[in-house]
Amino acid sequence: MVNPYRGREARAFWSGAVADRHCTAMTDLWDPIALSRHDRIATAGSCFAQHIGNALTRRGADFLDCEPAPPVFASGDEARRFGYGLFSCRYGNIYTARQMRQLVEEAYGHRRPNEAIWTRDGRFFDALRPAVDPAGHASADTVARARQLHLAAVRTMLETMDLLVFTLGLTECWESLLDGTVYPTAPGTLAGAFDPALHAFRNLRHADVLEDMEALIALIQAVNPAARILLTVSPVPLVATASGGHVLPATVRSKSILRAVAGELADSHDHVAYFPSYEIITAHPARGMFFDPDLRTVNALGVEQVMAQFFSGSLAQAFAPADAQAPMPEAICDEDRVAETL
Amino acid sequence: MNGITSILPSDTVAQAMAAQMKRKVAMLRRGARTITLSAGGVDLHVRLRVAPGADRLLVTFHGGVDRVRATLPVFNGFIDDLPGTHQLSVSDPSLGCDSALRLAWHAGHDGFDTPAVLRAVIAATIQQLKVERTAFFGTSGGGFSALVQSHAVPGSIAVVANPQTAIERYHPRQVASYRAACWPELPPDVPLDSVTVADCARLYAGGFDNTVIYALSLGDSHHMRHHMLPFVAAIAHLPAAQRLLLHTDYDGNAGHHMARSQYLPWLRAALTATNTAPASLLTMWHSLRDAPLRPLRPGRRRPAPVSPAFAPSDLAAGERVAAWLAGAAQEPPVPSHGSILSDPTLPVLRKEHA
Numbered sequence: 001m002v003n004p005y006r007g008r009e010a011r012a013f014w015s016g017a018v019a020d021r022h023c024t025a026m027t028d029l030w031d032p033i034a035l036s037r038h039d040r041i042a043t044a045g046s047c048f049a050q051h052i053g054n055a056l057t058r059r060g061a062d063f064l065d066c067e068p069a070p071p072v073f074a075s076g077d078e079a080r081r082f083g084y085g086l087f088s089c090r091y092g093n094i095y096t097a098r099q100m101r102q103l104v105e106e107a108y109g110h111r112r113p114n115e116a117i118w119t120r121d122g123r124f125f126d127a128l129r130p131a132v133d134p135a136g137h138a139s140a141d142t143v144a145r146a147r148q149l150h151l152a153a154v155r156t157m158l159e160t161m162d163l164l165v166f167t168l169g170l171t172e173c174w175e176s177l178l179d180g181t182v183y184p185t186a187p188g189t190l191a192g193a194f195d196p197a198l199h200a201f202r203n204l205r206h207a208d209v210l211e212d213m214e215a216l217i218a219l220i221q222a223v224n225p226a227a228r229i230l231l232t233v234s235p236v237p238l239v240a241t242a243s244g245g246h247v248l249p250a251t252v253r254s255k256s257i258l259r260a261v262a263g264e265l266a267d268s269h270d271h272v273a274y275f276p277s278y279e280i281i282t283a284h285p286a287r288g289m290f291f292d293p294d295l296r297t298v299n300a301l302g303v304e305q306v307m308a309q310f311f312s313g314s315l316a317q318a319f320a321p322a323d324a325q326a327p328m329p330e331a332i333c334d335e336d337r338v339a340e341t342l
Numbered sequence: 343m344n345g346i347t348s349i350l351p352s353d354t355v356a357q358a359m360a361a362q363m364k365r366k367v368a369m370l371r372r373g374a375r376t377i378t379l380s381a382g383g384v385d386l387h388v389r390l391r392v393a394p395g396a397d398r399l400l401v402t403f404h405g406g407v408d409r410v411r412a413t414l415p416v417f418n419g420f421i422d423d424l425p426g427t428h429q430l431s432v433s434d435p436s437l438g439c440d441s442a443l444r445l446a447w448h449a450g451h452d453g454f455d456t457p458a459v460l461r462a463v464i465a466a467t468i469q470q471l472k473v474e475r476t477a478f479f480g481t482s483g484g485g486f487s488a489l490v491q492s493h494a495v496p497g498s499i500a501v502v503a504n505p506q507t508a509i510e511r512y513h514p515r516q517v518a519s520y521r522a523a524c525w526p527e528l529p530p531d532v533p534l535d536s537v538t539v540a541d542c543a544r545l546y547a548g549g550f551d552n553t554v555i556y557a558l559s560l561g562d563s564h565h566m567r568h569h570m571l572p573f574v575a576a577i578a579h580l581p582a583a584q585r586l587l588l589h590t591d592y593d594g595n596a597g598h599h600m601a602r603s604q605y606l607p608w609l610r611a612a613l614t615a616t617n618t619a620p621a622s623l624l625t626m627w628h629s630l631r632d633a634p635l636r637p638l639r640p641g642r643r644r645p646a647p648v649s650p651a652f653a654p655s656d657l658a659a660g661e662r663v664a665a666w667l668a669g670a671a672q673e674p675p676v677p678s679h680g681s682i683l684s685d686p687t688l689p690v691l692r693k694e695h696a
Contacts, residue, residue, distance in 0.1 A: 068394070070426065074610050085425075137663075137664055
């Protein structure tokens with residue numbers, strides 16, 4: 001009788017790979033992709049993607065910044081507060097696959113959002129990235145001008161990157177009933193006003209996310225056939241759910257869908273890979289130790305552990321931690337502000 | 343030249359070091375590195391931090407050095423939180439002339455024309471990094487060096503704090519040490535200005551195309567009387583004097599002292615103002631100050647109304663972003679033809695989302 005598990009690697013067996021090890025001592029959690037310091041790396045996605053971008057930069061990777069801060073800020077922290085330097089472009093957090101797909105479609109003229117500008121207290125905000133200008137702008141024209149520059153930066157990024165690290169964050173989103181545009185935050189939180197005749201809650205299903213991601217991958221391939229994609233799933237739970245249920249099962253449902261889609265895409269596309277940062281942080285071998293007491297915020301130890309696993313194997317030598325003493329900036333997660341504005 | 347070995351035929355040395363600098367800058371895409379340039383038997387050490395995408399350059403010069411504690415080369419530290427700015431810190435090679443020499447003003451020594459070499463090296467750096475605005479910074483003796491080098495770069499800005507403006511108006515012991523170590527054959531009655539740039543008042547009195555932000559602590563009476571006043575008097579008759587921004591203050595400390603918080607907003611303003619015109623620099627400096635001044639008579643001047651929903655600092659920074667956007671290069675419009683939009687093989691959103 002042939003046992004198909006016989007001869008498998010040690011990491012295939014729970015007892016040796018997990019049960020008999022401390023969670024920080026687990027190895028071979030992924031097969032590192034081929035990457036060199038010369039590869040131009042872009043990042044996008046939910047706030048957890050900022051940690052990956054920061055770590056790559058500290059390790060000497062060629063991190064693409066296609067929308068650098070203009071020389072008008074008093075400090076780097078202020079520039080970050082205005083959305084510069086967080087990701088490869090100033091798009092803020094992109095929580096859903098649909099948001100990313102729509103951004104790329106807009107950048108190449110596929111779509112023009114019907115409701116693209118929100119107001120609040122007499123100021124104007126980009127509805128598709130309302131957090132990047134904390135006080136908005138004095139005119140809608142300025143917002144539109146900034147968006148044109150932003151879209152040009154997105155095109156530059158897509159066409160020049162060698163690798164896109166995209167972190168899937170949420171399935172729950174708010175969309176415009178006019179044209180299906182999804183927003184990173186609900187209308188009426190950071191800016192805008194919620195109107196049930198114009199806006200609706202949508203919880204993207206597995207088929208939706210898969211379709212959005214397949215479309216996104218095709219769009220990227222069309223403009224940059226050599227680009228590769230590395231997917232991760234954010235381990236940060238939902239700050240709140242609009243589904244009507246409890247936030248815990250809502251979180252697990254959302255993350256499970258994203259994790260499943262990421263795995264399927266990595267299986268079906270040679271140029272797409274998956275890195276298990278989600279599992280490292282959230283799976284029960286960690287016993288929650290990688291979260292702050294709120295059980296939502298990933299702590300520094302968790303980020304460090306994720307990065308240690310990321311830079312393993314061939315990547316350990318290629319990206320030696322030359323500047324590891326530099327402090328990592330805090331990730332900026334504007335979804336936290338949902339609770340602030342209740 | 344009073345029997346002194348000429349330092350002027352240093353074109354070859356300057357060009358050689360500039361060429362080395364260009365090559366080394368070209369190899370540094372990001373991060374910081376100490377660079378040693380060698381020519382004419384002298385090593386010039388600089389530290390360069392390259393910020394990807396930056397179009398501003400800050401050049402800093404150190405002042406007096408405690409030779410008991412510090413070992414050569416010495417550099418000013420880089421200033422954090424200056425977005426969009428490369429930084430170049432210069433160590434004074436003349437300190438190597440004597441192990442006890444504390445200050446040499448980057449003014450060179452017999453056989454080595456540091457000012458000329460630095461002009462060439464900085465010009466090469468500006469060219470290689472495609473810098474659009476350069477600021478020079480230094481305090482005390484480093485302020486003297488910043489004034490000299492900024493003068494050579496039209497359109498640049500010197501930000502100096504309690505600087506010396508003439509070497510020979512500084513404390514006699516320090517001047518004597520410099521002369522003995524670096525110009526040992528120069529007779530005492532022959533001024534330093536005959537062998538190197540030693541008097542910024544005289545240099546600037548001949549005209550200048552840069553802008554000077556001159557910060558002085560009123561507790562530093564020596565630098566006010568012997569350096570600021572002669573400098574101001576020397577340029578007062580020039581139309582260019584409108585490009586002198588003179589800031590005096592007193593933080594409670596008498597003597598040669600100025601807190602970083604006094605000059606850092608000026609430095610940031612120099613690098614982030616919309617342009618280098620004094621009005622623009624003043625506007626930016628004012629917006630960067632921690633707390634705006636109150637009106638002299640409360641109630642007589644009302645501050646501009648602001649929305650209570652937003653932090654004043656966010657509103658101010660937003661206005662600066664808007665001003666920058668207004669001047670940003672026009673980007674090509676979003677393509678609508680010949681792009682992937684016209685590729686029927688590509689997926690598009692379902693109708694209800696498209």
